[in-house]
Amino acid sequence: MKLESHLRERREAGRSLLVPYVTGGLGAAWLDVVRAVVDAGADAVEIGIPFSDPVMDGRTIQEASQRALDIGATPAKVVAEAAQLEVEVPLVVMTYYNPVLRAGHERFAASLADAGFDGAIVPDLPLDELDGWGGAAEDAGIETVLLAAPSTPPERLRAICDRSRGFVYGVALMGVTGARERLAAEAVEMGRRCKAATDRPVLVGVGISTPEQAVGAAAAADGVIVGSALIARLLRGGGPEDAHAFVAELRAALDA
Amino acid sequence: MTSPSRGAVSLAPPGPEPTGLGRFGEFGGRFVPEPLAPALADLEREFRVAWASPDFRGEFAGLLASYAGRPTPVTECERLSERLGVRVLLKREDLTHTGSHKINNVLGQGLLTRRMGKTRVIAETGAGQHGVATATAAALFGLECLVFMGAVDVERQALNVWRMRLLGAEVVTVESGSATLKDAINEALRDWVATVESTHYCIGSVVGPAPYPWMVREFQRVVGDEARPQCRDLLGADPDFVVACVGGGSNAIGTFTAFLDSPSRLIGVEAGGLGLESGRHGASVARGVPGVLHGARSLFLQDEDGQILEAHSVSAGLDYPGVGPEHAALAATGRAEYPSATDAEALAGFQLLAATEGIVPALEPAHAIGWLEREAGRAVPTGSTVLVTLSGRGDKDAAYVAEQLTGEPIA
Ligand SMILES: Cc1ncc(COP(=O)(O)O)c(C=O)c1O
Numbered sequence: 001m002k003l004e005s006h007l008r009e010r011r012e013a014g015r016s017l018l019v020p021y022v023t024g025g026l027g028a029a030w031l032d033v034v035r036a037v038v039d040a041g042a043d044a045v046e047i048g049i050p051f052s053d054p055v056m057d058g059r060t061i062q063e064a065s066q067r068a069l070d071i072g073a074t075p076a077k078v079v080a081e082a083a084q085l086e087v088e089v090p091l092v093v094m095t096y097y098n099p100v101l102r103a104g105h106e107r108f109a110a111s112l113a114d115a116g117f118d119g120a121i122v123p124d125l126p127l128d129e130l131d132g133w134g135g136a137a138e139d140a141g142i143e144t145v146l147l148a149a150p151s152t153p154p155e156r157l158r159a160i161c162d163r164s165r166g167f168v169y170g171v172a173l174m175g176v177t178g179a180r181e182r183l184a185a186e187a188v189e190m191g192r193r194c195k196a197a198t199d200r201p202v203l204v205g206v207g208i209s210t211p212e213q214a215v216g217a218a219a220a221a222d223g224v225i226v227g228s229a230l231i232a233r234l235l236r237g238g239g240p241e242d243a244h245a246f247v248a249e250l251r252a253a254l255d256a
Numbered sequence: 257m258t259s260p261s262r263g264a265v266s267l268a269p270p271g272p273e274p275t276g277l278g279r280f281g282e283f284g285g286r287f288v289p290e291p292l293a294p295a296l297a298d299l300e301r302e303f304r305v306a307w308a309s310p311d312f313r314g315e316f317a318g319l320l321a322s323y324a325g326r327p328t329p330v331t332e333c334e335r336l337s338e339r340l341g342v343r344v345l346l347k348r349e350d351l352t353h354t355g356s357h358k359i360n361n362v363l364g365q366g367l368l369t370r371r372m373g374k375t376r377v378i379a380e381t382g383a384g385q386h387g388v389a390t391a392t393a394a395a396l397f398g399l400e401c402l403v404f405m406g407a408v409d410v411e412r413q414a415l416n417v418w419r420m421r422l423l424g425a426e427v428v429t430v431e432s433g434s435a436t437l438k439d440a441i442n443e444a445l446r447d448w449v450a451t452v453e454s455t456h457y458c459i460g461s462v463v464g465p466a467p468y469p470w471m472v473r474e475f476q477r478v479v480g481d482e483a484r485p486q487c488r489d490l491l492g493a494d495p496d497f498v499v500a501c502v503g504g505g506s507n508a509i510g511t512f513t514a515f516l517d518s519p520s521r522l523i524g525v526e527a528g529g530l531g532l533e534s535g536r537h538g539a540s541v542a543r544g545v546p547g548v549l550h551g552a553r554s555l556f557l558q559d560e561d562g563q564i565l566e567a568h569s570v571s572a573g574l575d576y577p578g579v580g581p582e583h584a585a586l587a588a589t590g591r592a593e594y595p596s597a598t599d600a601e602a603l604a605g606f607q608l609l610a611a612t613e614g615i616v617p618a619l620e621p622a623h624a625i626g627w628l629e630r631e632a633g634r635a636v637p638t639g640s641t642v643l644v645t646l647s648g649r650g651d652k653d654a655a656y657v658a659e660q661l662t663g664e665p666i667a
Contacts, residue, residue, distance in 0.1 A: 052433065052563040053549060055445045056289045062432060074561045097287055097548045102562030124548070126293045128277055129285055149291035151452065156294065174291055175450035 003044065003090040003118040003143045003166035007201040007222070010043050016254040017223025018214070019203055020230050020247055021046040021094065023064040024082065025073025029239050031081060036240035037230070038087045041251030046121065046225065047082055049075045049095035056096075056123040058178025060228040063235060075099045076111070083115035092119035092145065092166065097133070100125075105136035112142050119143040119166040127160050134163075145169050148194055150186040161198035169225065170194045170204040172217055178228045179209035183216045191221030211253030218254055226250060265320045265327055268481040270307050271474060271513060274582075278466020278552075281588055283581035286465040287548045292445075295452045300467035302372055307474060312371070316364055320478060323396070324352045324359045327478075330486035330643070335612040340632035345490060346615070347483045347645045349507065356618065356648030357479060357507045358389035362458060364475035366393035369456040376400040376455040380444045382409055382437035382503065383573035383620065384416025385648055386460030391425035393458075401425040404443045406436040409572045412656050434566035437503075437576045441550050461504025462580035465551025469580050476510025483643060484514045491641050494518040500645040501525050501623045502541070502594065503573045505580035507647035512592060520643075521593065524583060525627045527569035528596035536568035540579040541587045541594035554581040570599035570660065571619035571653070595635075601626035606650065606657055618648035619657065 007017055020037045024030060024047045034045050050065035050073050057065070075095065082091060093112055100108050100122060112120060120142050125133060127146060137144045143165035148157050151174060161168050170191055173184030184207055194202040204217045205225025214224045226247075233242050278284040278300075286296055306312040320326040328351050333344040349357040362379075369377055377399050381387030387403040394401035403420055407429050410417055420427050433439035441464075448457045462469045462476070480498075487495050498515050500508035502524040512522045529537030537543070544555030549564055557565040557577035567577040586592035597605070602619055605626030610616045617625060624644050628636065636642060650657070658666040 053438065053442050055442050055550075056449070058446070066432075069563065076561070098556075098558065098564070099562035101546070101548055101553075102558065102560070123289045124287050124551075126286070126288060126290050128293065129287050147290040149289075149293075151291050151294045153294055160290070171289075171291055173450075174452065176446045 003092065004200065006090050007043060007167055011201055011222050015043070016218045017043045017201065017203060018247070018250055018254055019044045019046055019223065019225045021048060021225060021227030023048040023050060023061065023068050023231060024078030025050060025068035025071070026064050026234060031085060032240040033234065033243045034085060035087060036244040037247045038089055040244045040247035042089060042247060043223065044090045044092055046092045046094045047078065049078050049093060049099060051096040051099055054096060056176055058176040058228065060179070060232050060235065061177050064231045075103060079111050079115045082117065085116065090118035091116060092121060093117050094121040097122050097125045100133060105133050109136045109140035109142050113140040117142060119145055121145045121169060123147060127156070127163060130163065147171055148190070150174055150190055157193060158197050161194060161200060164200060167201040167203050168194050168198055170202055170221060172204045172206045172208060175207065177206050179232065180207040183208065183213040187217045188220045191217065195220060211249050214250050215253050265317045265478065267313055267317050268477065268514070271477060274466065274470050278470060280469070280582040281585035283552070283554050283584040284466060284469060285553050286551060287553065288465045288551045289449060291449050292452060296465055296467065303368060303467055303471045306368055306371055312367065316367055319363045320360065324363060326352065327482045328352055330483055330490060332490060333613050336609065339612055340629060341638040342632045342636055343641045344628065345487060345495065345643045347479060347511065347643060349479060349645060349647045350615070350617065350649035354389045354392050355651065356385040356389065357476060357510060358386045358460060359392070360478055360510070361460065361472050361475045361506060362389040362393040365456065365458045366397045366399070369399060370397050372456065374454055374456045376451065377458045378402045378404065378444050378447050378455055379458045379460060380404045380437065380440035381460060382440070382575055383571065383618065384409065384413040384420065384652060385573060387425070387427070388416050388419050388423070390458050391420045391423035394425060395423050402428060402447065404428050404430050404440040406430050406434070406440050408435045409437070413572055413652055415655070416652050436567070436572070438564065445550070461506040462509050462582060463504040463550055463552060463578065469552065469582055472506055473509045473513060473582060476506050477513045479507065479510040479645060480512060480514030483511060484518070487643055494520045495643040496640040497521050497523055497636055497642040499523040499525060499624045499628060499642060501574060501620045501647060502579060502583060503576050503620060505583045507645050509580060509582055511645045516591065522586070522591060524592055524594045525624045526594055526596040527567070527571065527574035527623060528598035528601065529568040531598055532596065537596065538567035538569045538574045538576060539596045540577055541583060542596060544578065549578055552581045554584045555579055570602055571623065573618070573620040574623065595627060597623040597626040597630065601630055603657065603660060605629055615646070616650035616654065617646055618650050619653045621645065621647045
């Protein structure tokens with residue numbers, strides 16, 4: 001329960017939560033990028049294990065995943081490298097179900113726990129299909145975060161909030177990851193609906209790319225997840241300093 | 257010579273539903289991001305009700321007859337039979353409107369789209385046949401239509417790209433990944449996550465999350481449901497072998513379903529590409545391992561880390577690194593067998609059928625012909641009776657095959 005208890009603690013301290021996403025294996029400095037975003041005020045970090053067919057991801061994260069794969073990233077390498085991190089906040093792996101299944105539920109869960117991960121997000125493993133992985137993760141002490149979406153009906157939303165561990169990931173819009181011009185109209189409503197259904201921390205993500213959008217989305221939730229906007233900076237050649245500067249900006253806006 | 261049974265289409269009663277959440281044995285399921293999960297549950301509910309409704313079934317059967325040109329005949333191939341020493345019958349899906357079995361499925365899904373009150377359809381396509389069929393149904397039902405197609409396929413199936421545009425569809429070229437069918441499905445799923453409220457995703461094969469493998473199979477069963485009595489008329493018995501090519505597996509499952517309780521051996525021919533040892537093929541049953549892609553647990557070509565591999569086939573419609581979950585289950589129980597035919601064998605089959613019967617097959621079913629040519633007198637003993645589903649006609653492939661065979665473009 002390290003992920004959830006950590007987020008609860010910070011929430012109780014009155015803080016708006018910020019969880020950046022970093023693609024594992026994206027360049028030699030990726031571990032330093034993770035350290036930099038933690039230093040800049042991240043409350044947890046989502047670490048992506050790149051997959052060949054990321055259907056929940058838009059162009060930016062697709063490109064990051066492909067680049068990481070092209071330079072040799074594998075699930076085992078990303079997990080092993082992440083083990084060197086020793087950061088003060090929980091780490092949450094984000095990957096698709098096939099690599100998990102290929103490794104084997106128990107083996108994958110154990111490797112995450114050994115490397116110091118606290119949680120996992122597997123976007124193509126919805127509530128209805130959670131059984132095999134869910135049990136193995138729980139046994140290994142890995143908290144599996146479930147997604148709720150604007151299309152999720154009320155009863156199902158309650159079941160998702162109940163079964164989710166760590167936090168509830170409210171998808172801010174109907175769509176895949178990627179920066180958007182404006183904060184989606186559904187973002188605030190999503191946060192509000194999740195908050196009404198659970199006492200667990202609720203983070204809203206997808207399409208949140210600027211400090212203003214982060215503040216807007218966090219209004220009805222406990223915090224936000226920011227992925228593509230950060231990754232776009234790295235793809236453009238940015239390094240740990242750029243990542244630090246961007247996350248610090250988000251942090252400052254959320255704290256203001 | 258064709259079979260005598262022509263006339264109206266009468267549908268067989270609905271077939272058995274998969275168990276649990278879309279399971280065929282250990283395969284199938286609904287592995288999708290949460291935004292899509294409620295829509296798939298709705299779709300399953302709608303389909304179940306529609307498929308039990310005499311009105312819906314009547315309308316579907318009516319369109320299959322008056323629009324698609326069903327029933328299609330079974331043709332006895334005298335010269336080919338003589339050549340191979342086995343008695344070959346062809347189920348002629350090439351004679352349907354739009355030129356392949358894909359029309360059966362899109363008429364069903366088109367009717368369902370209208371019934372659900374949706375106004376837009378999206379589809380993926382490999383060979384372009386499903387894209388053309390979807391664009392056709394969209395024109396027929398007055399729906400907006402967007403078709404995703406890998407850049408590699410846009411090139412090798414240029415005629416079909418033009419046909420889709422003529423039919424009023426927008427064709428989106430997909431450059432990501434291997435730029436073939438798998439990536440077109442990824443892109444269609446990404447579109448659907450954002451548009452699911454107004455849009456139906458018209459999947460072209462027995463792949464994808466539940467209810468697609470079940471629903472598409474039900475819409476395609478008419479192939480085998482017609483063929484079995486047609487074979488009886490001609491042979492006085494079920495054929496010894498029932499053969500179809502397998503991309504995602506819709507023409508094969510559509511054929512096999514009626515024969516599951518027969519003594520016929522069921523053969524799904526996969527794309528052997530440059531040979532299974534080359535690693536460049538589309539033989540997902542023979543060489544795939546259990547995994548999850550595009551919403552279903554099935555057999556996929558993948559590396560030891562679970563990254564999906566690129567398939568290879570001379571035919572765009574078989575260039576897919578997976579197979580429908582029901583085929584994975586049929587392979588597991590041994591009820592169906594899944595050998596492969598190489599690119600070269602398919603090209604040979606393409607020419608053989610043209611020269612002996614005056615029928616130019618699509619490159620996909622040319623794999624079934626190529627397999628039969630190779631195995632006649634071997635795995636298929638001399639004197640056997642064989643039904644082959646000719647899933648489509650070869651017009652779309654003529655220019656491409658000419659280039660493959662002569663080394664230069666014909667125009
Ligand atoms: C003529 C034809 N046959 C077969 C296929 C393969 O699909 P399936 O295995 O679903 O029948 C295609 C796909 O494009 C096709 O166009």
